[in-house]
Amino acid sequence: xxxxxxxxxxxxISRVLAERIISGQLEPGARLRQDHVAAEFGASHVPxxxxxxxxxxxxxxxxxxxxxxxxxxxxxxxxxEVAEMRAALEVLALRHAGPHLTRxxxxxxxxxxxxxxxxxxxxAWEEANRRFHRLIVTPCAMPRLLAAIDDxxxxxxxxxxxxxxxxxxxxxxxxxxxxxxxxxAGQVDEAAAILARHVQWIGSKPVRTxxxxxxxxxxxxx
Amino acid sequence: xxxxxxxxxxxxISRVLAERIISGQLEPGARLRQDHVAAEFGASHVPxxxxxxxxxxxxxxxxxxxxxxxxxxxxxxxxxEVAEMRAALEVLALRHAGPHLTRxxxxxxxxxxxxxxxxxxxxAWEEANRRFHRLIVTPCAMPRLLAAIDDxxxxxxxxxxxxxxxxxxxxxxxxxxxxxxxxxAGQVDEAAAILARHVQWIGSKPVRTxxxxxxxxxxxxx
DNA sequence: CGGGAAGAAATTATCGATAATTCATGGCCA
DNA sequence: TGGCCATGAATTATCGATAATTTCTTCCCG
Numbered sequence: 323x324x325x326x327x328x329x330x331x332x333x334x335i336s337r338v339l340a341e342r343i344i345s346g347q348l349e350p351g352a353r354l355r356q357d358h359v360a361a362e363f364g365a366s367h368v369p370x371x372x373x374x375x376x377x378x379x380x381x382x383x384x385x386x387x388x389x390x391x392x393x394x395x396x397x398x399x400x401x402x403e404v405a406e407m408r409a410a411l412e413v414l415a416l417r418h419a420g421p422h423l424t425r426x427x428x429x430x431x432x433x434x435x436x437x438x439x440x441x442x443x444x445x446a447w448e449e450a451n452r453r454f455h456r457l458i459v460t461p462c463a464m465p466r467l468l469a470a471i472d473d474x475x476x477x478x479x480x481x482x483x484x485x486x487x488x489x490x491x492x493x494x495x496x497x498x499x500x501x502x503x504x505x506x507a508g509q510v511d512e513a514a515a516i517l518a519r520h521v522q523w524i525g526s527k528p529v530r531t532x533x534x535x536x537x538x539x540x541x542x543x544x
Numbered sequence: 545x546x547x548x549x550x551x552x553x554x555x556x557i558s559r560v561l562a563e564r565i566i567s568g569q570l571e572p573g574a575r576l577r578q579d580h581v582a583a584e585f586g587a588s589h590v591p592x593x594x595x596x597x598x599x600x601x602x603x604x605x606x607x608x609x610x611x612x613x614x615x616x617x618x619x620x621x622x623x624x625e626v627a628e629m630r631a632a633l634e635v636l637a638l639r640h641a642g643p644h645l646t647r648x649x650x651x652x653x654x655x656x657x658x659x660x661x662x663x664x665x666x667x668a669w670e671e672a673n674r675r676f677h678r679l680i681v682t683p684c685a686m687p688r689l690l691a692a693i694d695d696x697x698x699x700x701x702x703x704x705x706x707x708x709x710x711x712x713x714x715x716x717x718x719x720x721x722x723x724x725x726x727x728x729a730g731q732v733d734e735a736a737a738i739l740a741r742h743v744q745w746i747g748s749k750p751v752r753t754x755x756x757x758x759x760x761x762x763x764x765x766x
Numbered sequence: 767c768g769g770g771a772a773g774a775a776a777t778t779a780t781c782g783a784t785a786a787t788t789c790a791t792g793g794c795c796a
Numbered sequence: 797t798g799g800c801c802a803t804g805a806a807t808t809a810t811c812g813a814t815a816a817t818t819t820c821t822t823c824c825c826g
Contacts (some may be wrong), residue, residue, distance in 0.1 A: 330609050331780080355807070366781045368590060371809085375594055379601035381688060387552050388787055388808065403686045406640075410632040418628075464625045466603060470692065553810080577777070588811050589778085610778065610817055 335363055336373035343382045343393050344480040345445075350395040354383065380473050382480070396481065404477045409521040411471050412455065413514045418462035420510035428502055431457040435498040444486045448479050454498055458505065557585055558595035565604045565615050566702045567667075572617040576605065602695050604702070618703065626699045631743040633693050634677065635736045640684035642732035650724055653679040657720040666708045670701050676720055680727065 329337075339359070342348045354374060356367040363370070374391045377383035385391045431454050438450035452475055460468065497520040504513035551559075561581070564570045576596060578589040585592070596613045599605035607613045653676050660672035674697055682690065719742040726735035 357807075367808085368593075368780060371590075372593065372597055375597050375601075379597075389789095390808065400688065403688055406636055406686075407633065407689055407692070410636045411629065414628055414632045464628075466622065466625055467629055470629070579777070590810060593779085612778065612818090 331369040332372035336376040346483045352393045354391045401481045408474045409518045415459035415462045422461035439494045444490045553591040554594035558598040568705045574615045576613045623703045630696045631740045637681035637684045644683035661716045
């Protein structure tokens with residue numbers, strides 16, 4: 323019962339499990355057995371249950387009534403769905419954030435873009451990419467919208483990690499820079515248009531070819 | 545322990561509580577005490593806890609770590625936020641549903657519009673209105689998107705009931721008919737544009753004037 | 767008479783255990 | 797030999813109880 327700072331137990335468990343699901347450590351369809359998880363965290367199954375519900379609300383797990391909880395499966399259809407929802411919602415958020423964007427925020431976003439370009443691995447790139455997107459939409463001050471966007475980002479990241487397990491090669495993110503340039507010029511509509519295209523380019527190509535074969539080029543943009 | 549057909553206990557409890565919150569029977573800020581709810585439903589507090597979490601995921605309740613759960617408060621800001629999210633997501637859904645809309649679906653939607661125009665009270669109107677919106681977006685076949693829209697509808701309905709408690713007067717919904725006309729003509733973009741305006745007109749005016757005084761005109765559109 | 771602290775009541779969060787359901791294995795019969 | 801039913805093991809869902817935290821009340825002091 324070593325309690326951390328002030329994070330509740332269910333939140334802690336759900337966060338750790340979410341990381342495992344997103345990173346691919348827990349594969350789609352894998353069963354989440356409450357007793358096992360409870361034993362691992364040194365807790366009972368009641369907090370674990372709540373953690374499972376939290377994951378289900380995020381779309382990372384699915385719960386069949388008397389059959390237990392599984393890691394949510396995802397196919398290209400859902401990836402596209404998430405991408406389109408992200409495009410719609412992030413554009414909305416950016417439009418509202420536009421008037422409240424300060425020089426400091428844009429500088430920080432540019433820093434995040436640079437960090438992304440210099441990332442040694444996918445994980446670092448994803449973190450920087452998420453930071454960029456979060457920075458430019460947060461000033462909209464719409465909590466419900468931001469929470470929804472966060473959940474969609476989790477789903478996107480999950481897909482990202484599932485495809486690029488190894489062989490990572492960083493490249494400069496021209497879209498991010500174009501968005502920043504437009505925002506610096508006060509052209510929010512232009513920035514929003516670029517952002518929409520940028521986000522929707524997720525999953526524009528099939529995920530895998532034959533088993534073990536060469537993986538097709540696969541456009542992921544954050 | 546009279547169990548119904550096959551609906552799980554937490555789902556049942558959360559549904560009933562959601563209805564009460566939406567209808568205004570449970571006022572914003574009201575505490576939800578798990579033992580009381582448990583006693584009312586003849587259950588323990590474990591399923592009640594899960595029901596609370598479900599409500600929180602829907603945005604109908606807020607949970608402070610060791611302080612319990614309260615009915616979520618909502619102000620005009622959040623109403624606008626929900627309206628804009630609805631506009632963005634329903635437009636997205638309609639664009640994808642467009643190609644799959646059949647004559648039968650549009651006829652049913654027109655029937656729902658008529659039912660709304662002839663509604664004797666707000667509750668009936670809201671039900672018909674929700675049916676209309678659901679009908680025209682469901683064929684998009686994007687489960688995550690539809691679930692998000694449903695949650696937003698719940699928030700909208702909650703706001704609707706909170707303002708129009710009594711003195712209800714039905715009026716013909718021209719927007720719905722215009723949307724249907726555009727869809728029948730195959731002009732999905734036109735329909736989407738009308739839908740966006742239609743939804744965003746929620747909460748365009750202040751909610752209440754002085755206590756008990758004349759209530760200001762208050763544009764709610766579904 | 768007002769503010770603050772200490773105690774008591776209430777409520778939340780977690781645990782261990784029980785009941786009910788599902789999944790798997792093995793045996794039986796056609 | 798193949799399919800089906802029954803029994804057993806595993807797992808989920810719920811319950812009752814305990815521990816910890818918060819909040820309300822009341823009393824004391826300035």
